[in-house]
Amino acid sequence: MRMKGSQIVMECLLEQGVDTVFGYPGGTILNIYDEFELHGYKEKIHHYLTSHEQGASHAADGYARSTGKVGVCFATSGPGATNLVTGIATAYYDSSPVVLITCNVSENLIGKDSFQEVDITGITMPITKCNYLVKDVNQLADVIREAFAIARSGRPGPVLIDIAKNVTAAEADYAYMPVSEHPNHGRLANMLRRAGRDLKTPEPDQNDIDKLLELIEQSKRPLVLVGGGVIRSKGAVPEFRRFMETLDAPVASTIMGGGACPGDHPLFTGMVGMHGSHASNMATYECDLLIAIGCRFSDRVATSPSTFARKAKIVHIDIDRAEIDKNVRTYHHIIGDARRVLELLNENLPQHDYSEWKDHVFSRKEVPLKKDGSLHPHEILETIQELTGGDAIIATDVGQHQMWSCQYYHFSHPGQLLTSGGFGTMGFGLGAAMGAKVGNPDKVVVHCTGDGCFRMNCHELSTLEHYHIPVITVIFDNRTLGMVRQWQNLIYHKRFSQTDLDRGPDFVKLAEAYGLHGFRAKNQAEFADAFRQALALGTGCVIDCAIDMDAMVHPMVNGGTPVTDFLLD
Amino acid sequence: MNTANHKRHTLSVLVENAAGVLSQVSRLFSRKGYNIESLAVGTTDDPGVSRITIEVLCDDQQIEQITNQLRKQYSVYSVRLLPPDSSIRRELVLIKVKAESREVRNEVIQIANIFRASIIDVSTTTLTLAIIGEESKDDALERLLDEFGILELVRTGMVALERGRATISDNADNKETDEFELGKNVL
Numbered sequence: 001m002r003m004k005g006s007q008i009v010m011e012c013l014l015e016q017g018v019d020t021v022f023g024y025p026g027g028t029i030l031n032i033y034d035e036f037e038l039h040g041y042k043e044k045i046h047h048y049l050t051s052h053e054q055g056a057s058h059a060a061d062g063y064a065r066s067t068g069k070v071g072v073c074f075a076t077s078g079p080g081a082t083n084l085v086t087g088i089a090t091a092y093y094d095s096s097p098v099v100l101i102t103c104n105v106s107e108n109l110i111g112k113d114s115f116q117e118v119d120i121t122g123i124t125m126p127i128t129k130c131n132y133l134v135k136d137v138n139q140l141a142d143v144i145r146e147a148f149a150i151a152r153s154g155r156p157g158p159v160l161i162d163i164a165k166n167v168t169a170a171e172a173d174y175a176y177m178p179v180s181e182h183p184n185h186g187r188l189a190n191m192l193r194r195a196g197r198d199l200k201t202p203e204p205d206q207n208d209i210d211k212l213l214e215l216i217e218q219s220k221r222p223l224v225l226v227g228g229g230v231i232r233s234k235g236a237v238p239e240f241r242r243f244m245e246t247l248d249a250p251v252a253s254t255i256m257g258g259g260a261c262p263g264d265h266p267l268f269t270g271m272v273g274m275h276g277s278h279a280s281n282m283a284t285y286e287c288d289l290l291i292a293i294g295c296r297f298s299d300r301v302a303t304s305p306s307t308f309a310r311k312a313k314i315v316h317i318d319i320d321r322a323e324i325d326k327n328v329r330t331y332h333h334i335i336g337d338a339r340r341v342l343e344l345l346n347e348n349l350p351q352h353d354y355s356e357w358k359d360h361v362f363s364r365k366e367v368p369l370k371k372d373g374s375l376h377p378h379e380i381l382e383t384i385q386e387l388t389g390g391d392a393i394i395a396t397d398v399g400q401h402q403m404w405s406c407q408y409y410h411f412s413h414p415g416q417l418l419t420s421g422g423f424g425t426m427g428f429g430l431g432a433a434m435g436a437k438v439g440n441p442d443k444v445v446v447h448c449t450g451d452g453c454f455r456m457n458c459h460e461l462s463t464l465e466h467y468h469i470p471v472i473t474v475i476f477d478n479r480t481l482g483m484v485r486q487w488q489n490l491i492y493h494k495r496f497s498q499t500d501l502d503r504g505p506d507f508v509k510l511a512e513a514y515g516l517h518g519f520r521a522k523n524q525a526e527f528a529d530a531f532r533q534a535l536a537l538g539t540g541c542v543i544d545c546a547i548d549m550d551a552m553v554h555p556m557v558n559g560g561t562p563v564t565d566f567l568l569d
Numbered sequence: 570m571n572t573a574n575h576k577r578h579t580l581s582v583l584v585e586n587a588a589g590v591l592s593q594v595s596r597l598f599s600r601k602g603y604n605i606e607s608l609a610v611g612t613t614d615d616p617g618v619s620r621i622t623i624e625v626l627c628d629d630q631q632i633e634q635i636t637n638q639l640r641k642q643y644s645v646y647s648v649r650l651l652p653p654d655s656s657i658r659r660e661l662v663l664i665k666v667k668a669e670s671r672e673v674r675n676e677v678i679q680i681a682n683i684f685r686a687s688i689i690d691v692s693t694t695t696l697t698l699a700i701i702g703e704e705s706k707d708d709a710l711e712r713l714l715d716e717f718g719i720l721e722l723v724r725t726g727m728v729a730l731e732r733g734r735a736t737i738s739d740n741a742d743n744k745e746t747d748e749f750e751l752g753k754n755v756l
Contacts, residue, residue: 130643154752194646321748322637335748
């Protein structure tokens with residue numbers, strides 16, 4: 001059927017089952033936006049107009065992380081496109097599948113420094129899995145099909161398609177093609193042909209699996225380290241739980257692995273790394289076999305790569321071969337999708353019992369929790385845990401509140417924790433929470449944030465209000481950039497350079513200005529009361545929690561130092 | 570950066586012949602903080618495929634990182650680290666030398682003959698030589714011509730192939746290549 005490029009974009013989104021798009025219109029992308037009205041695509045694809053393109057990119061990311069589907073985001077050329085950059089990098093570092101569609105100026109204006117022209121494919125080259133500049137309408141459908149395949153396959157990630165405006169107005173033949181047919185046509189077919197072998201059933205190497213099983217037999221102190229790969233791999237979590245229970249070894253988690261092992265499971269030692277638990281960090285130091293699944297040993301996990309797990313044989317399971325031996329040297333690796341590798345391991349793994357080693361690991365003292373009538377971060381999270389039955393989706397920003405959320409909320413399923421673990425993007429949380437709530441209307445979505453982070457993208461409150469997206473924002477308000485202040489406290493001799501946030505706005509009034517509800521809490525009872533009301537209201541709410549300016553995240557291992565050198569209090 | 574273990578590595582890379590791919594490949598090097606010593610690119614017998622030859626000074630672990638990062642790019646089809654002992658490397662160098670008198674011209678022509686360089690342009694005041702070789706031969710010629718005054722010099726960048734039957738496509742049966750392809754699988 002003959003149709004315009006703009007309509008082909010819409011049809012290709014429908015092929016992929018896309019029913020939700022976050023975005024912001026502008027000059028060059030007008031033809032695509034016109035399709036919502038002209039051919040009525042707004043009935044099939046719900047478009048959420050955000051306050052800022054960055055919010056749209058985080059929303060698409062949060063939608064993707066919480067649903068496992070590919071998130072989609074639209075933006076116009078120039079500043080519209082560059083406003084996506086932080087969101088793209090955030091998705092890239094945490095391997096979140098997002099397809100971003102931007103339009104550029106018409107082909108005859110490209111390269112002339114035209115109004116709102118920017119080389120967005122050049123800018124996003126290092127932070128996308130792949131990107132495209134489409135100049136031929138006949139290739140448009142093919143490129144979109146390839147983009148979705150790449151975004152969700154292998155190690156997922158963001159893919160950007162930049163379409164010249166004239167392409168959206170030009171006509172081409174389009175025929176519907178189901179997703180299952182895509183690999184047999186066009187560029188995808190070429191790509192697979194070039195790979196030169198049967199990739200229809202890619203399998204992990206059985207010898208590699210057997211070798212790990214052997215290493216497990218020889219091990220006396222095995223430790224499992226679970227990362228975001230297990231969260232991203234569809235269906236991997238049940239296999240993972242079977243694996244860890246059969247192995248009966250302690251399980252530590254990276255920040256991205258939150259939810260793979262239930263937070264209250266007797267084998268769970270907590271988060272590992274810079275703000276990891278005493279038990280997790282000491283276990284990495286003492287174990288003789290470290291089975292790392294879907295993690296990449298970032299500097300926040302392996303704070304000192306040369307001493308990390310140095311008594312252990314490190315076995316790395318990952319889908320991305322380029323991660324092997326990148327940050328720490330490994331003894332053995334298995335390449336494959338986490339679900340499939342774990343399935344194969346489970347087939348031949350006998351039940352183990354490491355009681356003595358487990359008792360040793362869990363005998364480690366953890367940080368004592370304060371309770372003195374003022375409001376402490378752990379009390380906020382315990383209350384949320386209790387009032388949501390541990391089932392809420394928690395989106396965080398970055399800093400102390402992020403670490404507290406990971407330490408004190410018990411995540412029990414994948415996609416429950418939405419946090420910018422790799423890129424550390426302040427301002428990620430509200431957009432992500434919005435995307436998560438749109439994708440999971442039946443779940444309670446709580447946005448945990450700090451006063452610094454919240455200020456960065458709080459304008460998305462208007463989006464919550466307009467579309468009636470009931471996200472509950474909980475501000476850990478310490479009137480300072482808490483994590484930076486913590487470092488200044490510990491390392492910079494209390495020189496608090498530019499971290500005090502002794503300024504407005506009044507967050508309760510701000511919420512009200514956006515047409516939402518605001519609450520204040522100074523102790524646990526007030527917070528519980530406010531949170532109950534927020535749940536009952538079913539609208540967007542902001543709860544401003546006054547916490548101590550000098551509250552710190554403990555334990556802490558300084559960057560570059562071994563995990564044995566840490567601060568408990 | 571510790572440069573004690575640095576040595577010259579020659580990488581041969583087959584890529585999709587498309588806009589932006591060269592920049593994607595070269596940016597990988599700058600992103601990881603390594604300097605490209607030499608880079609040559611051209612199409613292959615398949616017009617859809619380009620071959621890039623890159624020389625880089627780094628240690629063994631760094632070259633492994635570069636190779637790994639290259640291999641996961643969708644536009645990169647094949648990467649091969651050419652073994653120095655069994656590869657032939659060649660570079661074309663054009664040198665424009667000042668030659669204002671007959672004596673100088675004769676002397677330069679003699680040197681050119683010894684090096685089997687060809688004279689590809691002559692004017693009343695200059696000679697332009699072309700030489701194909703590895704850097705040792707090219708550098709020796711350059712040093713000798715220096716005394717006459719080199720007006721301009723240009724190198725194509727090193728290109729290289731393995732000796733004998735070995736080709737870049739031999740990677741196809743290797744387990745490591747399969748491991749990278751698994752990550753690129755789009756089904």
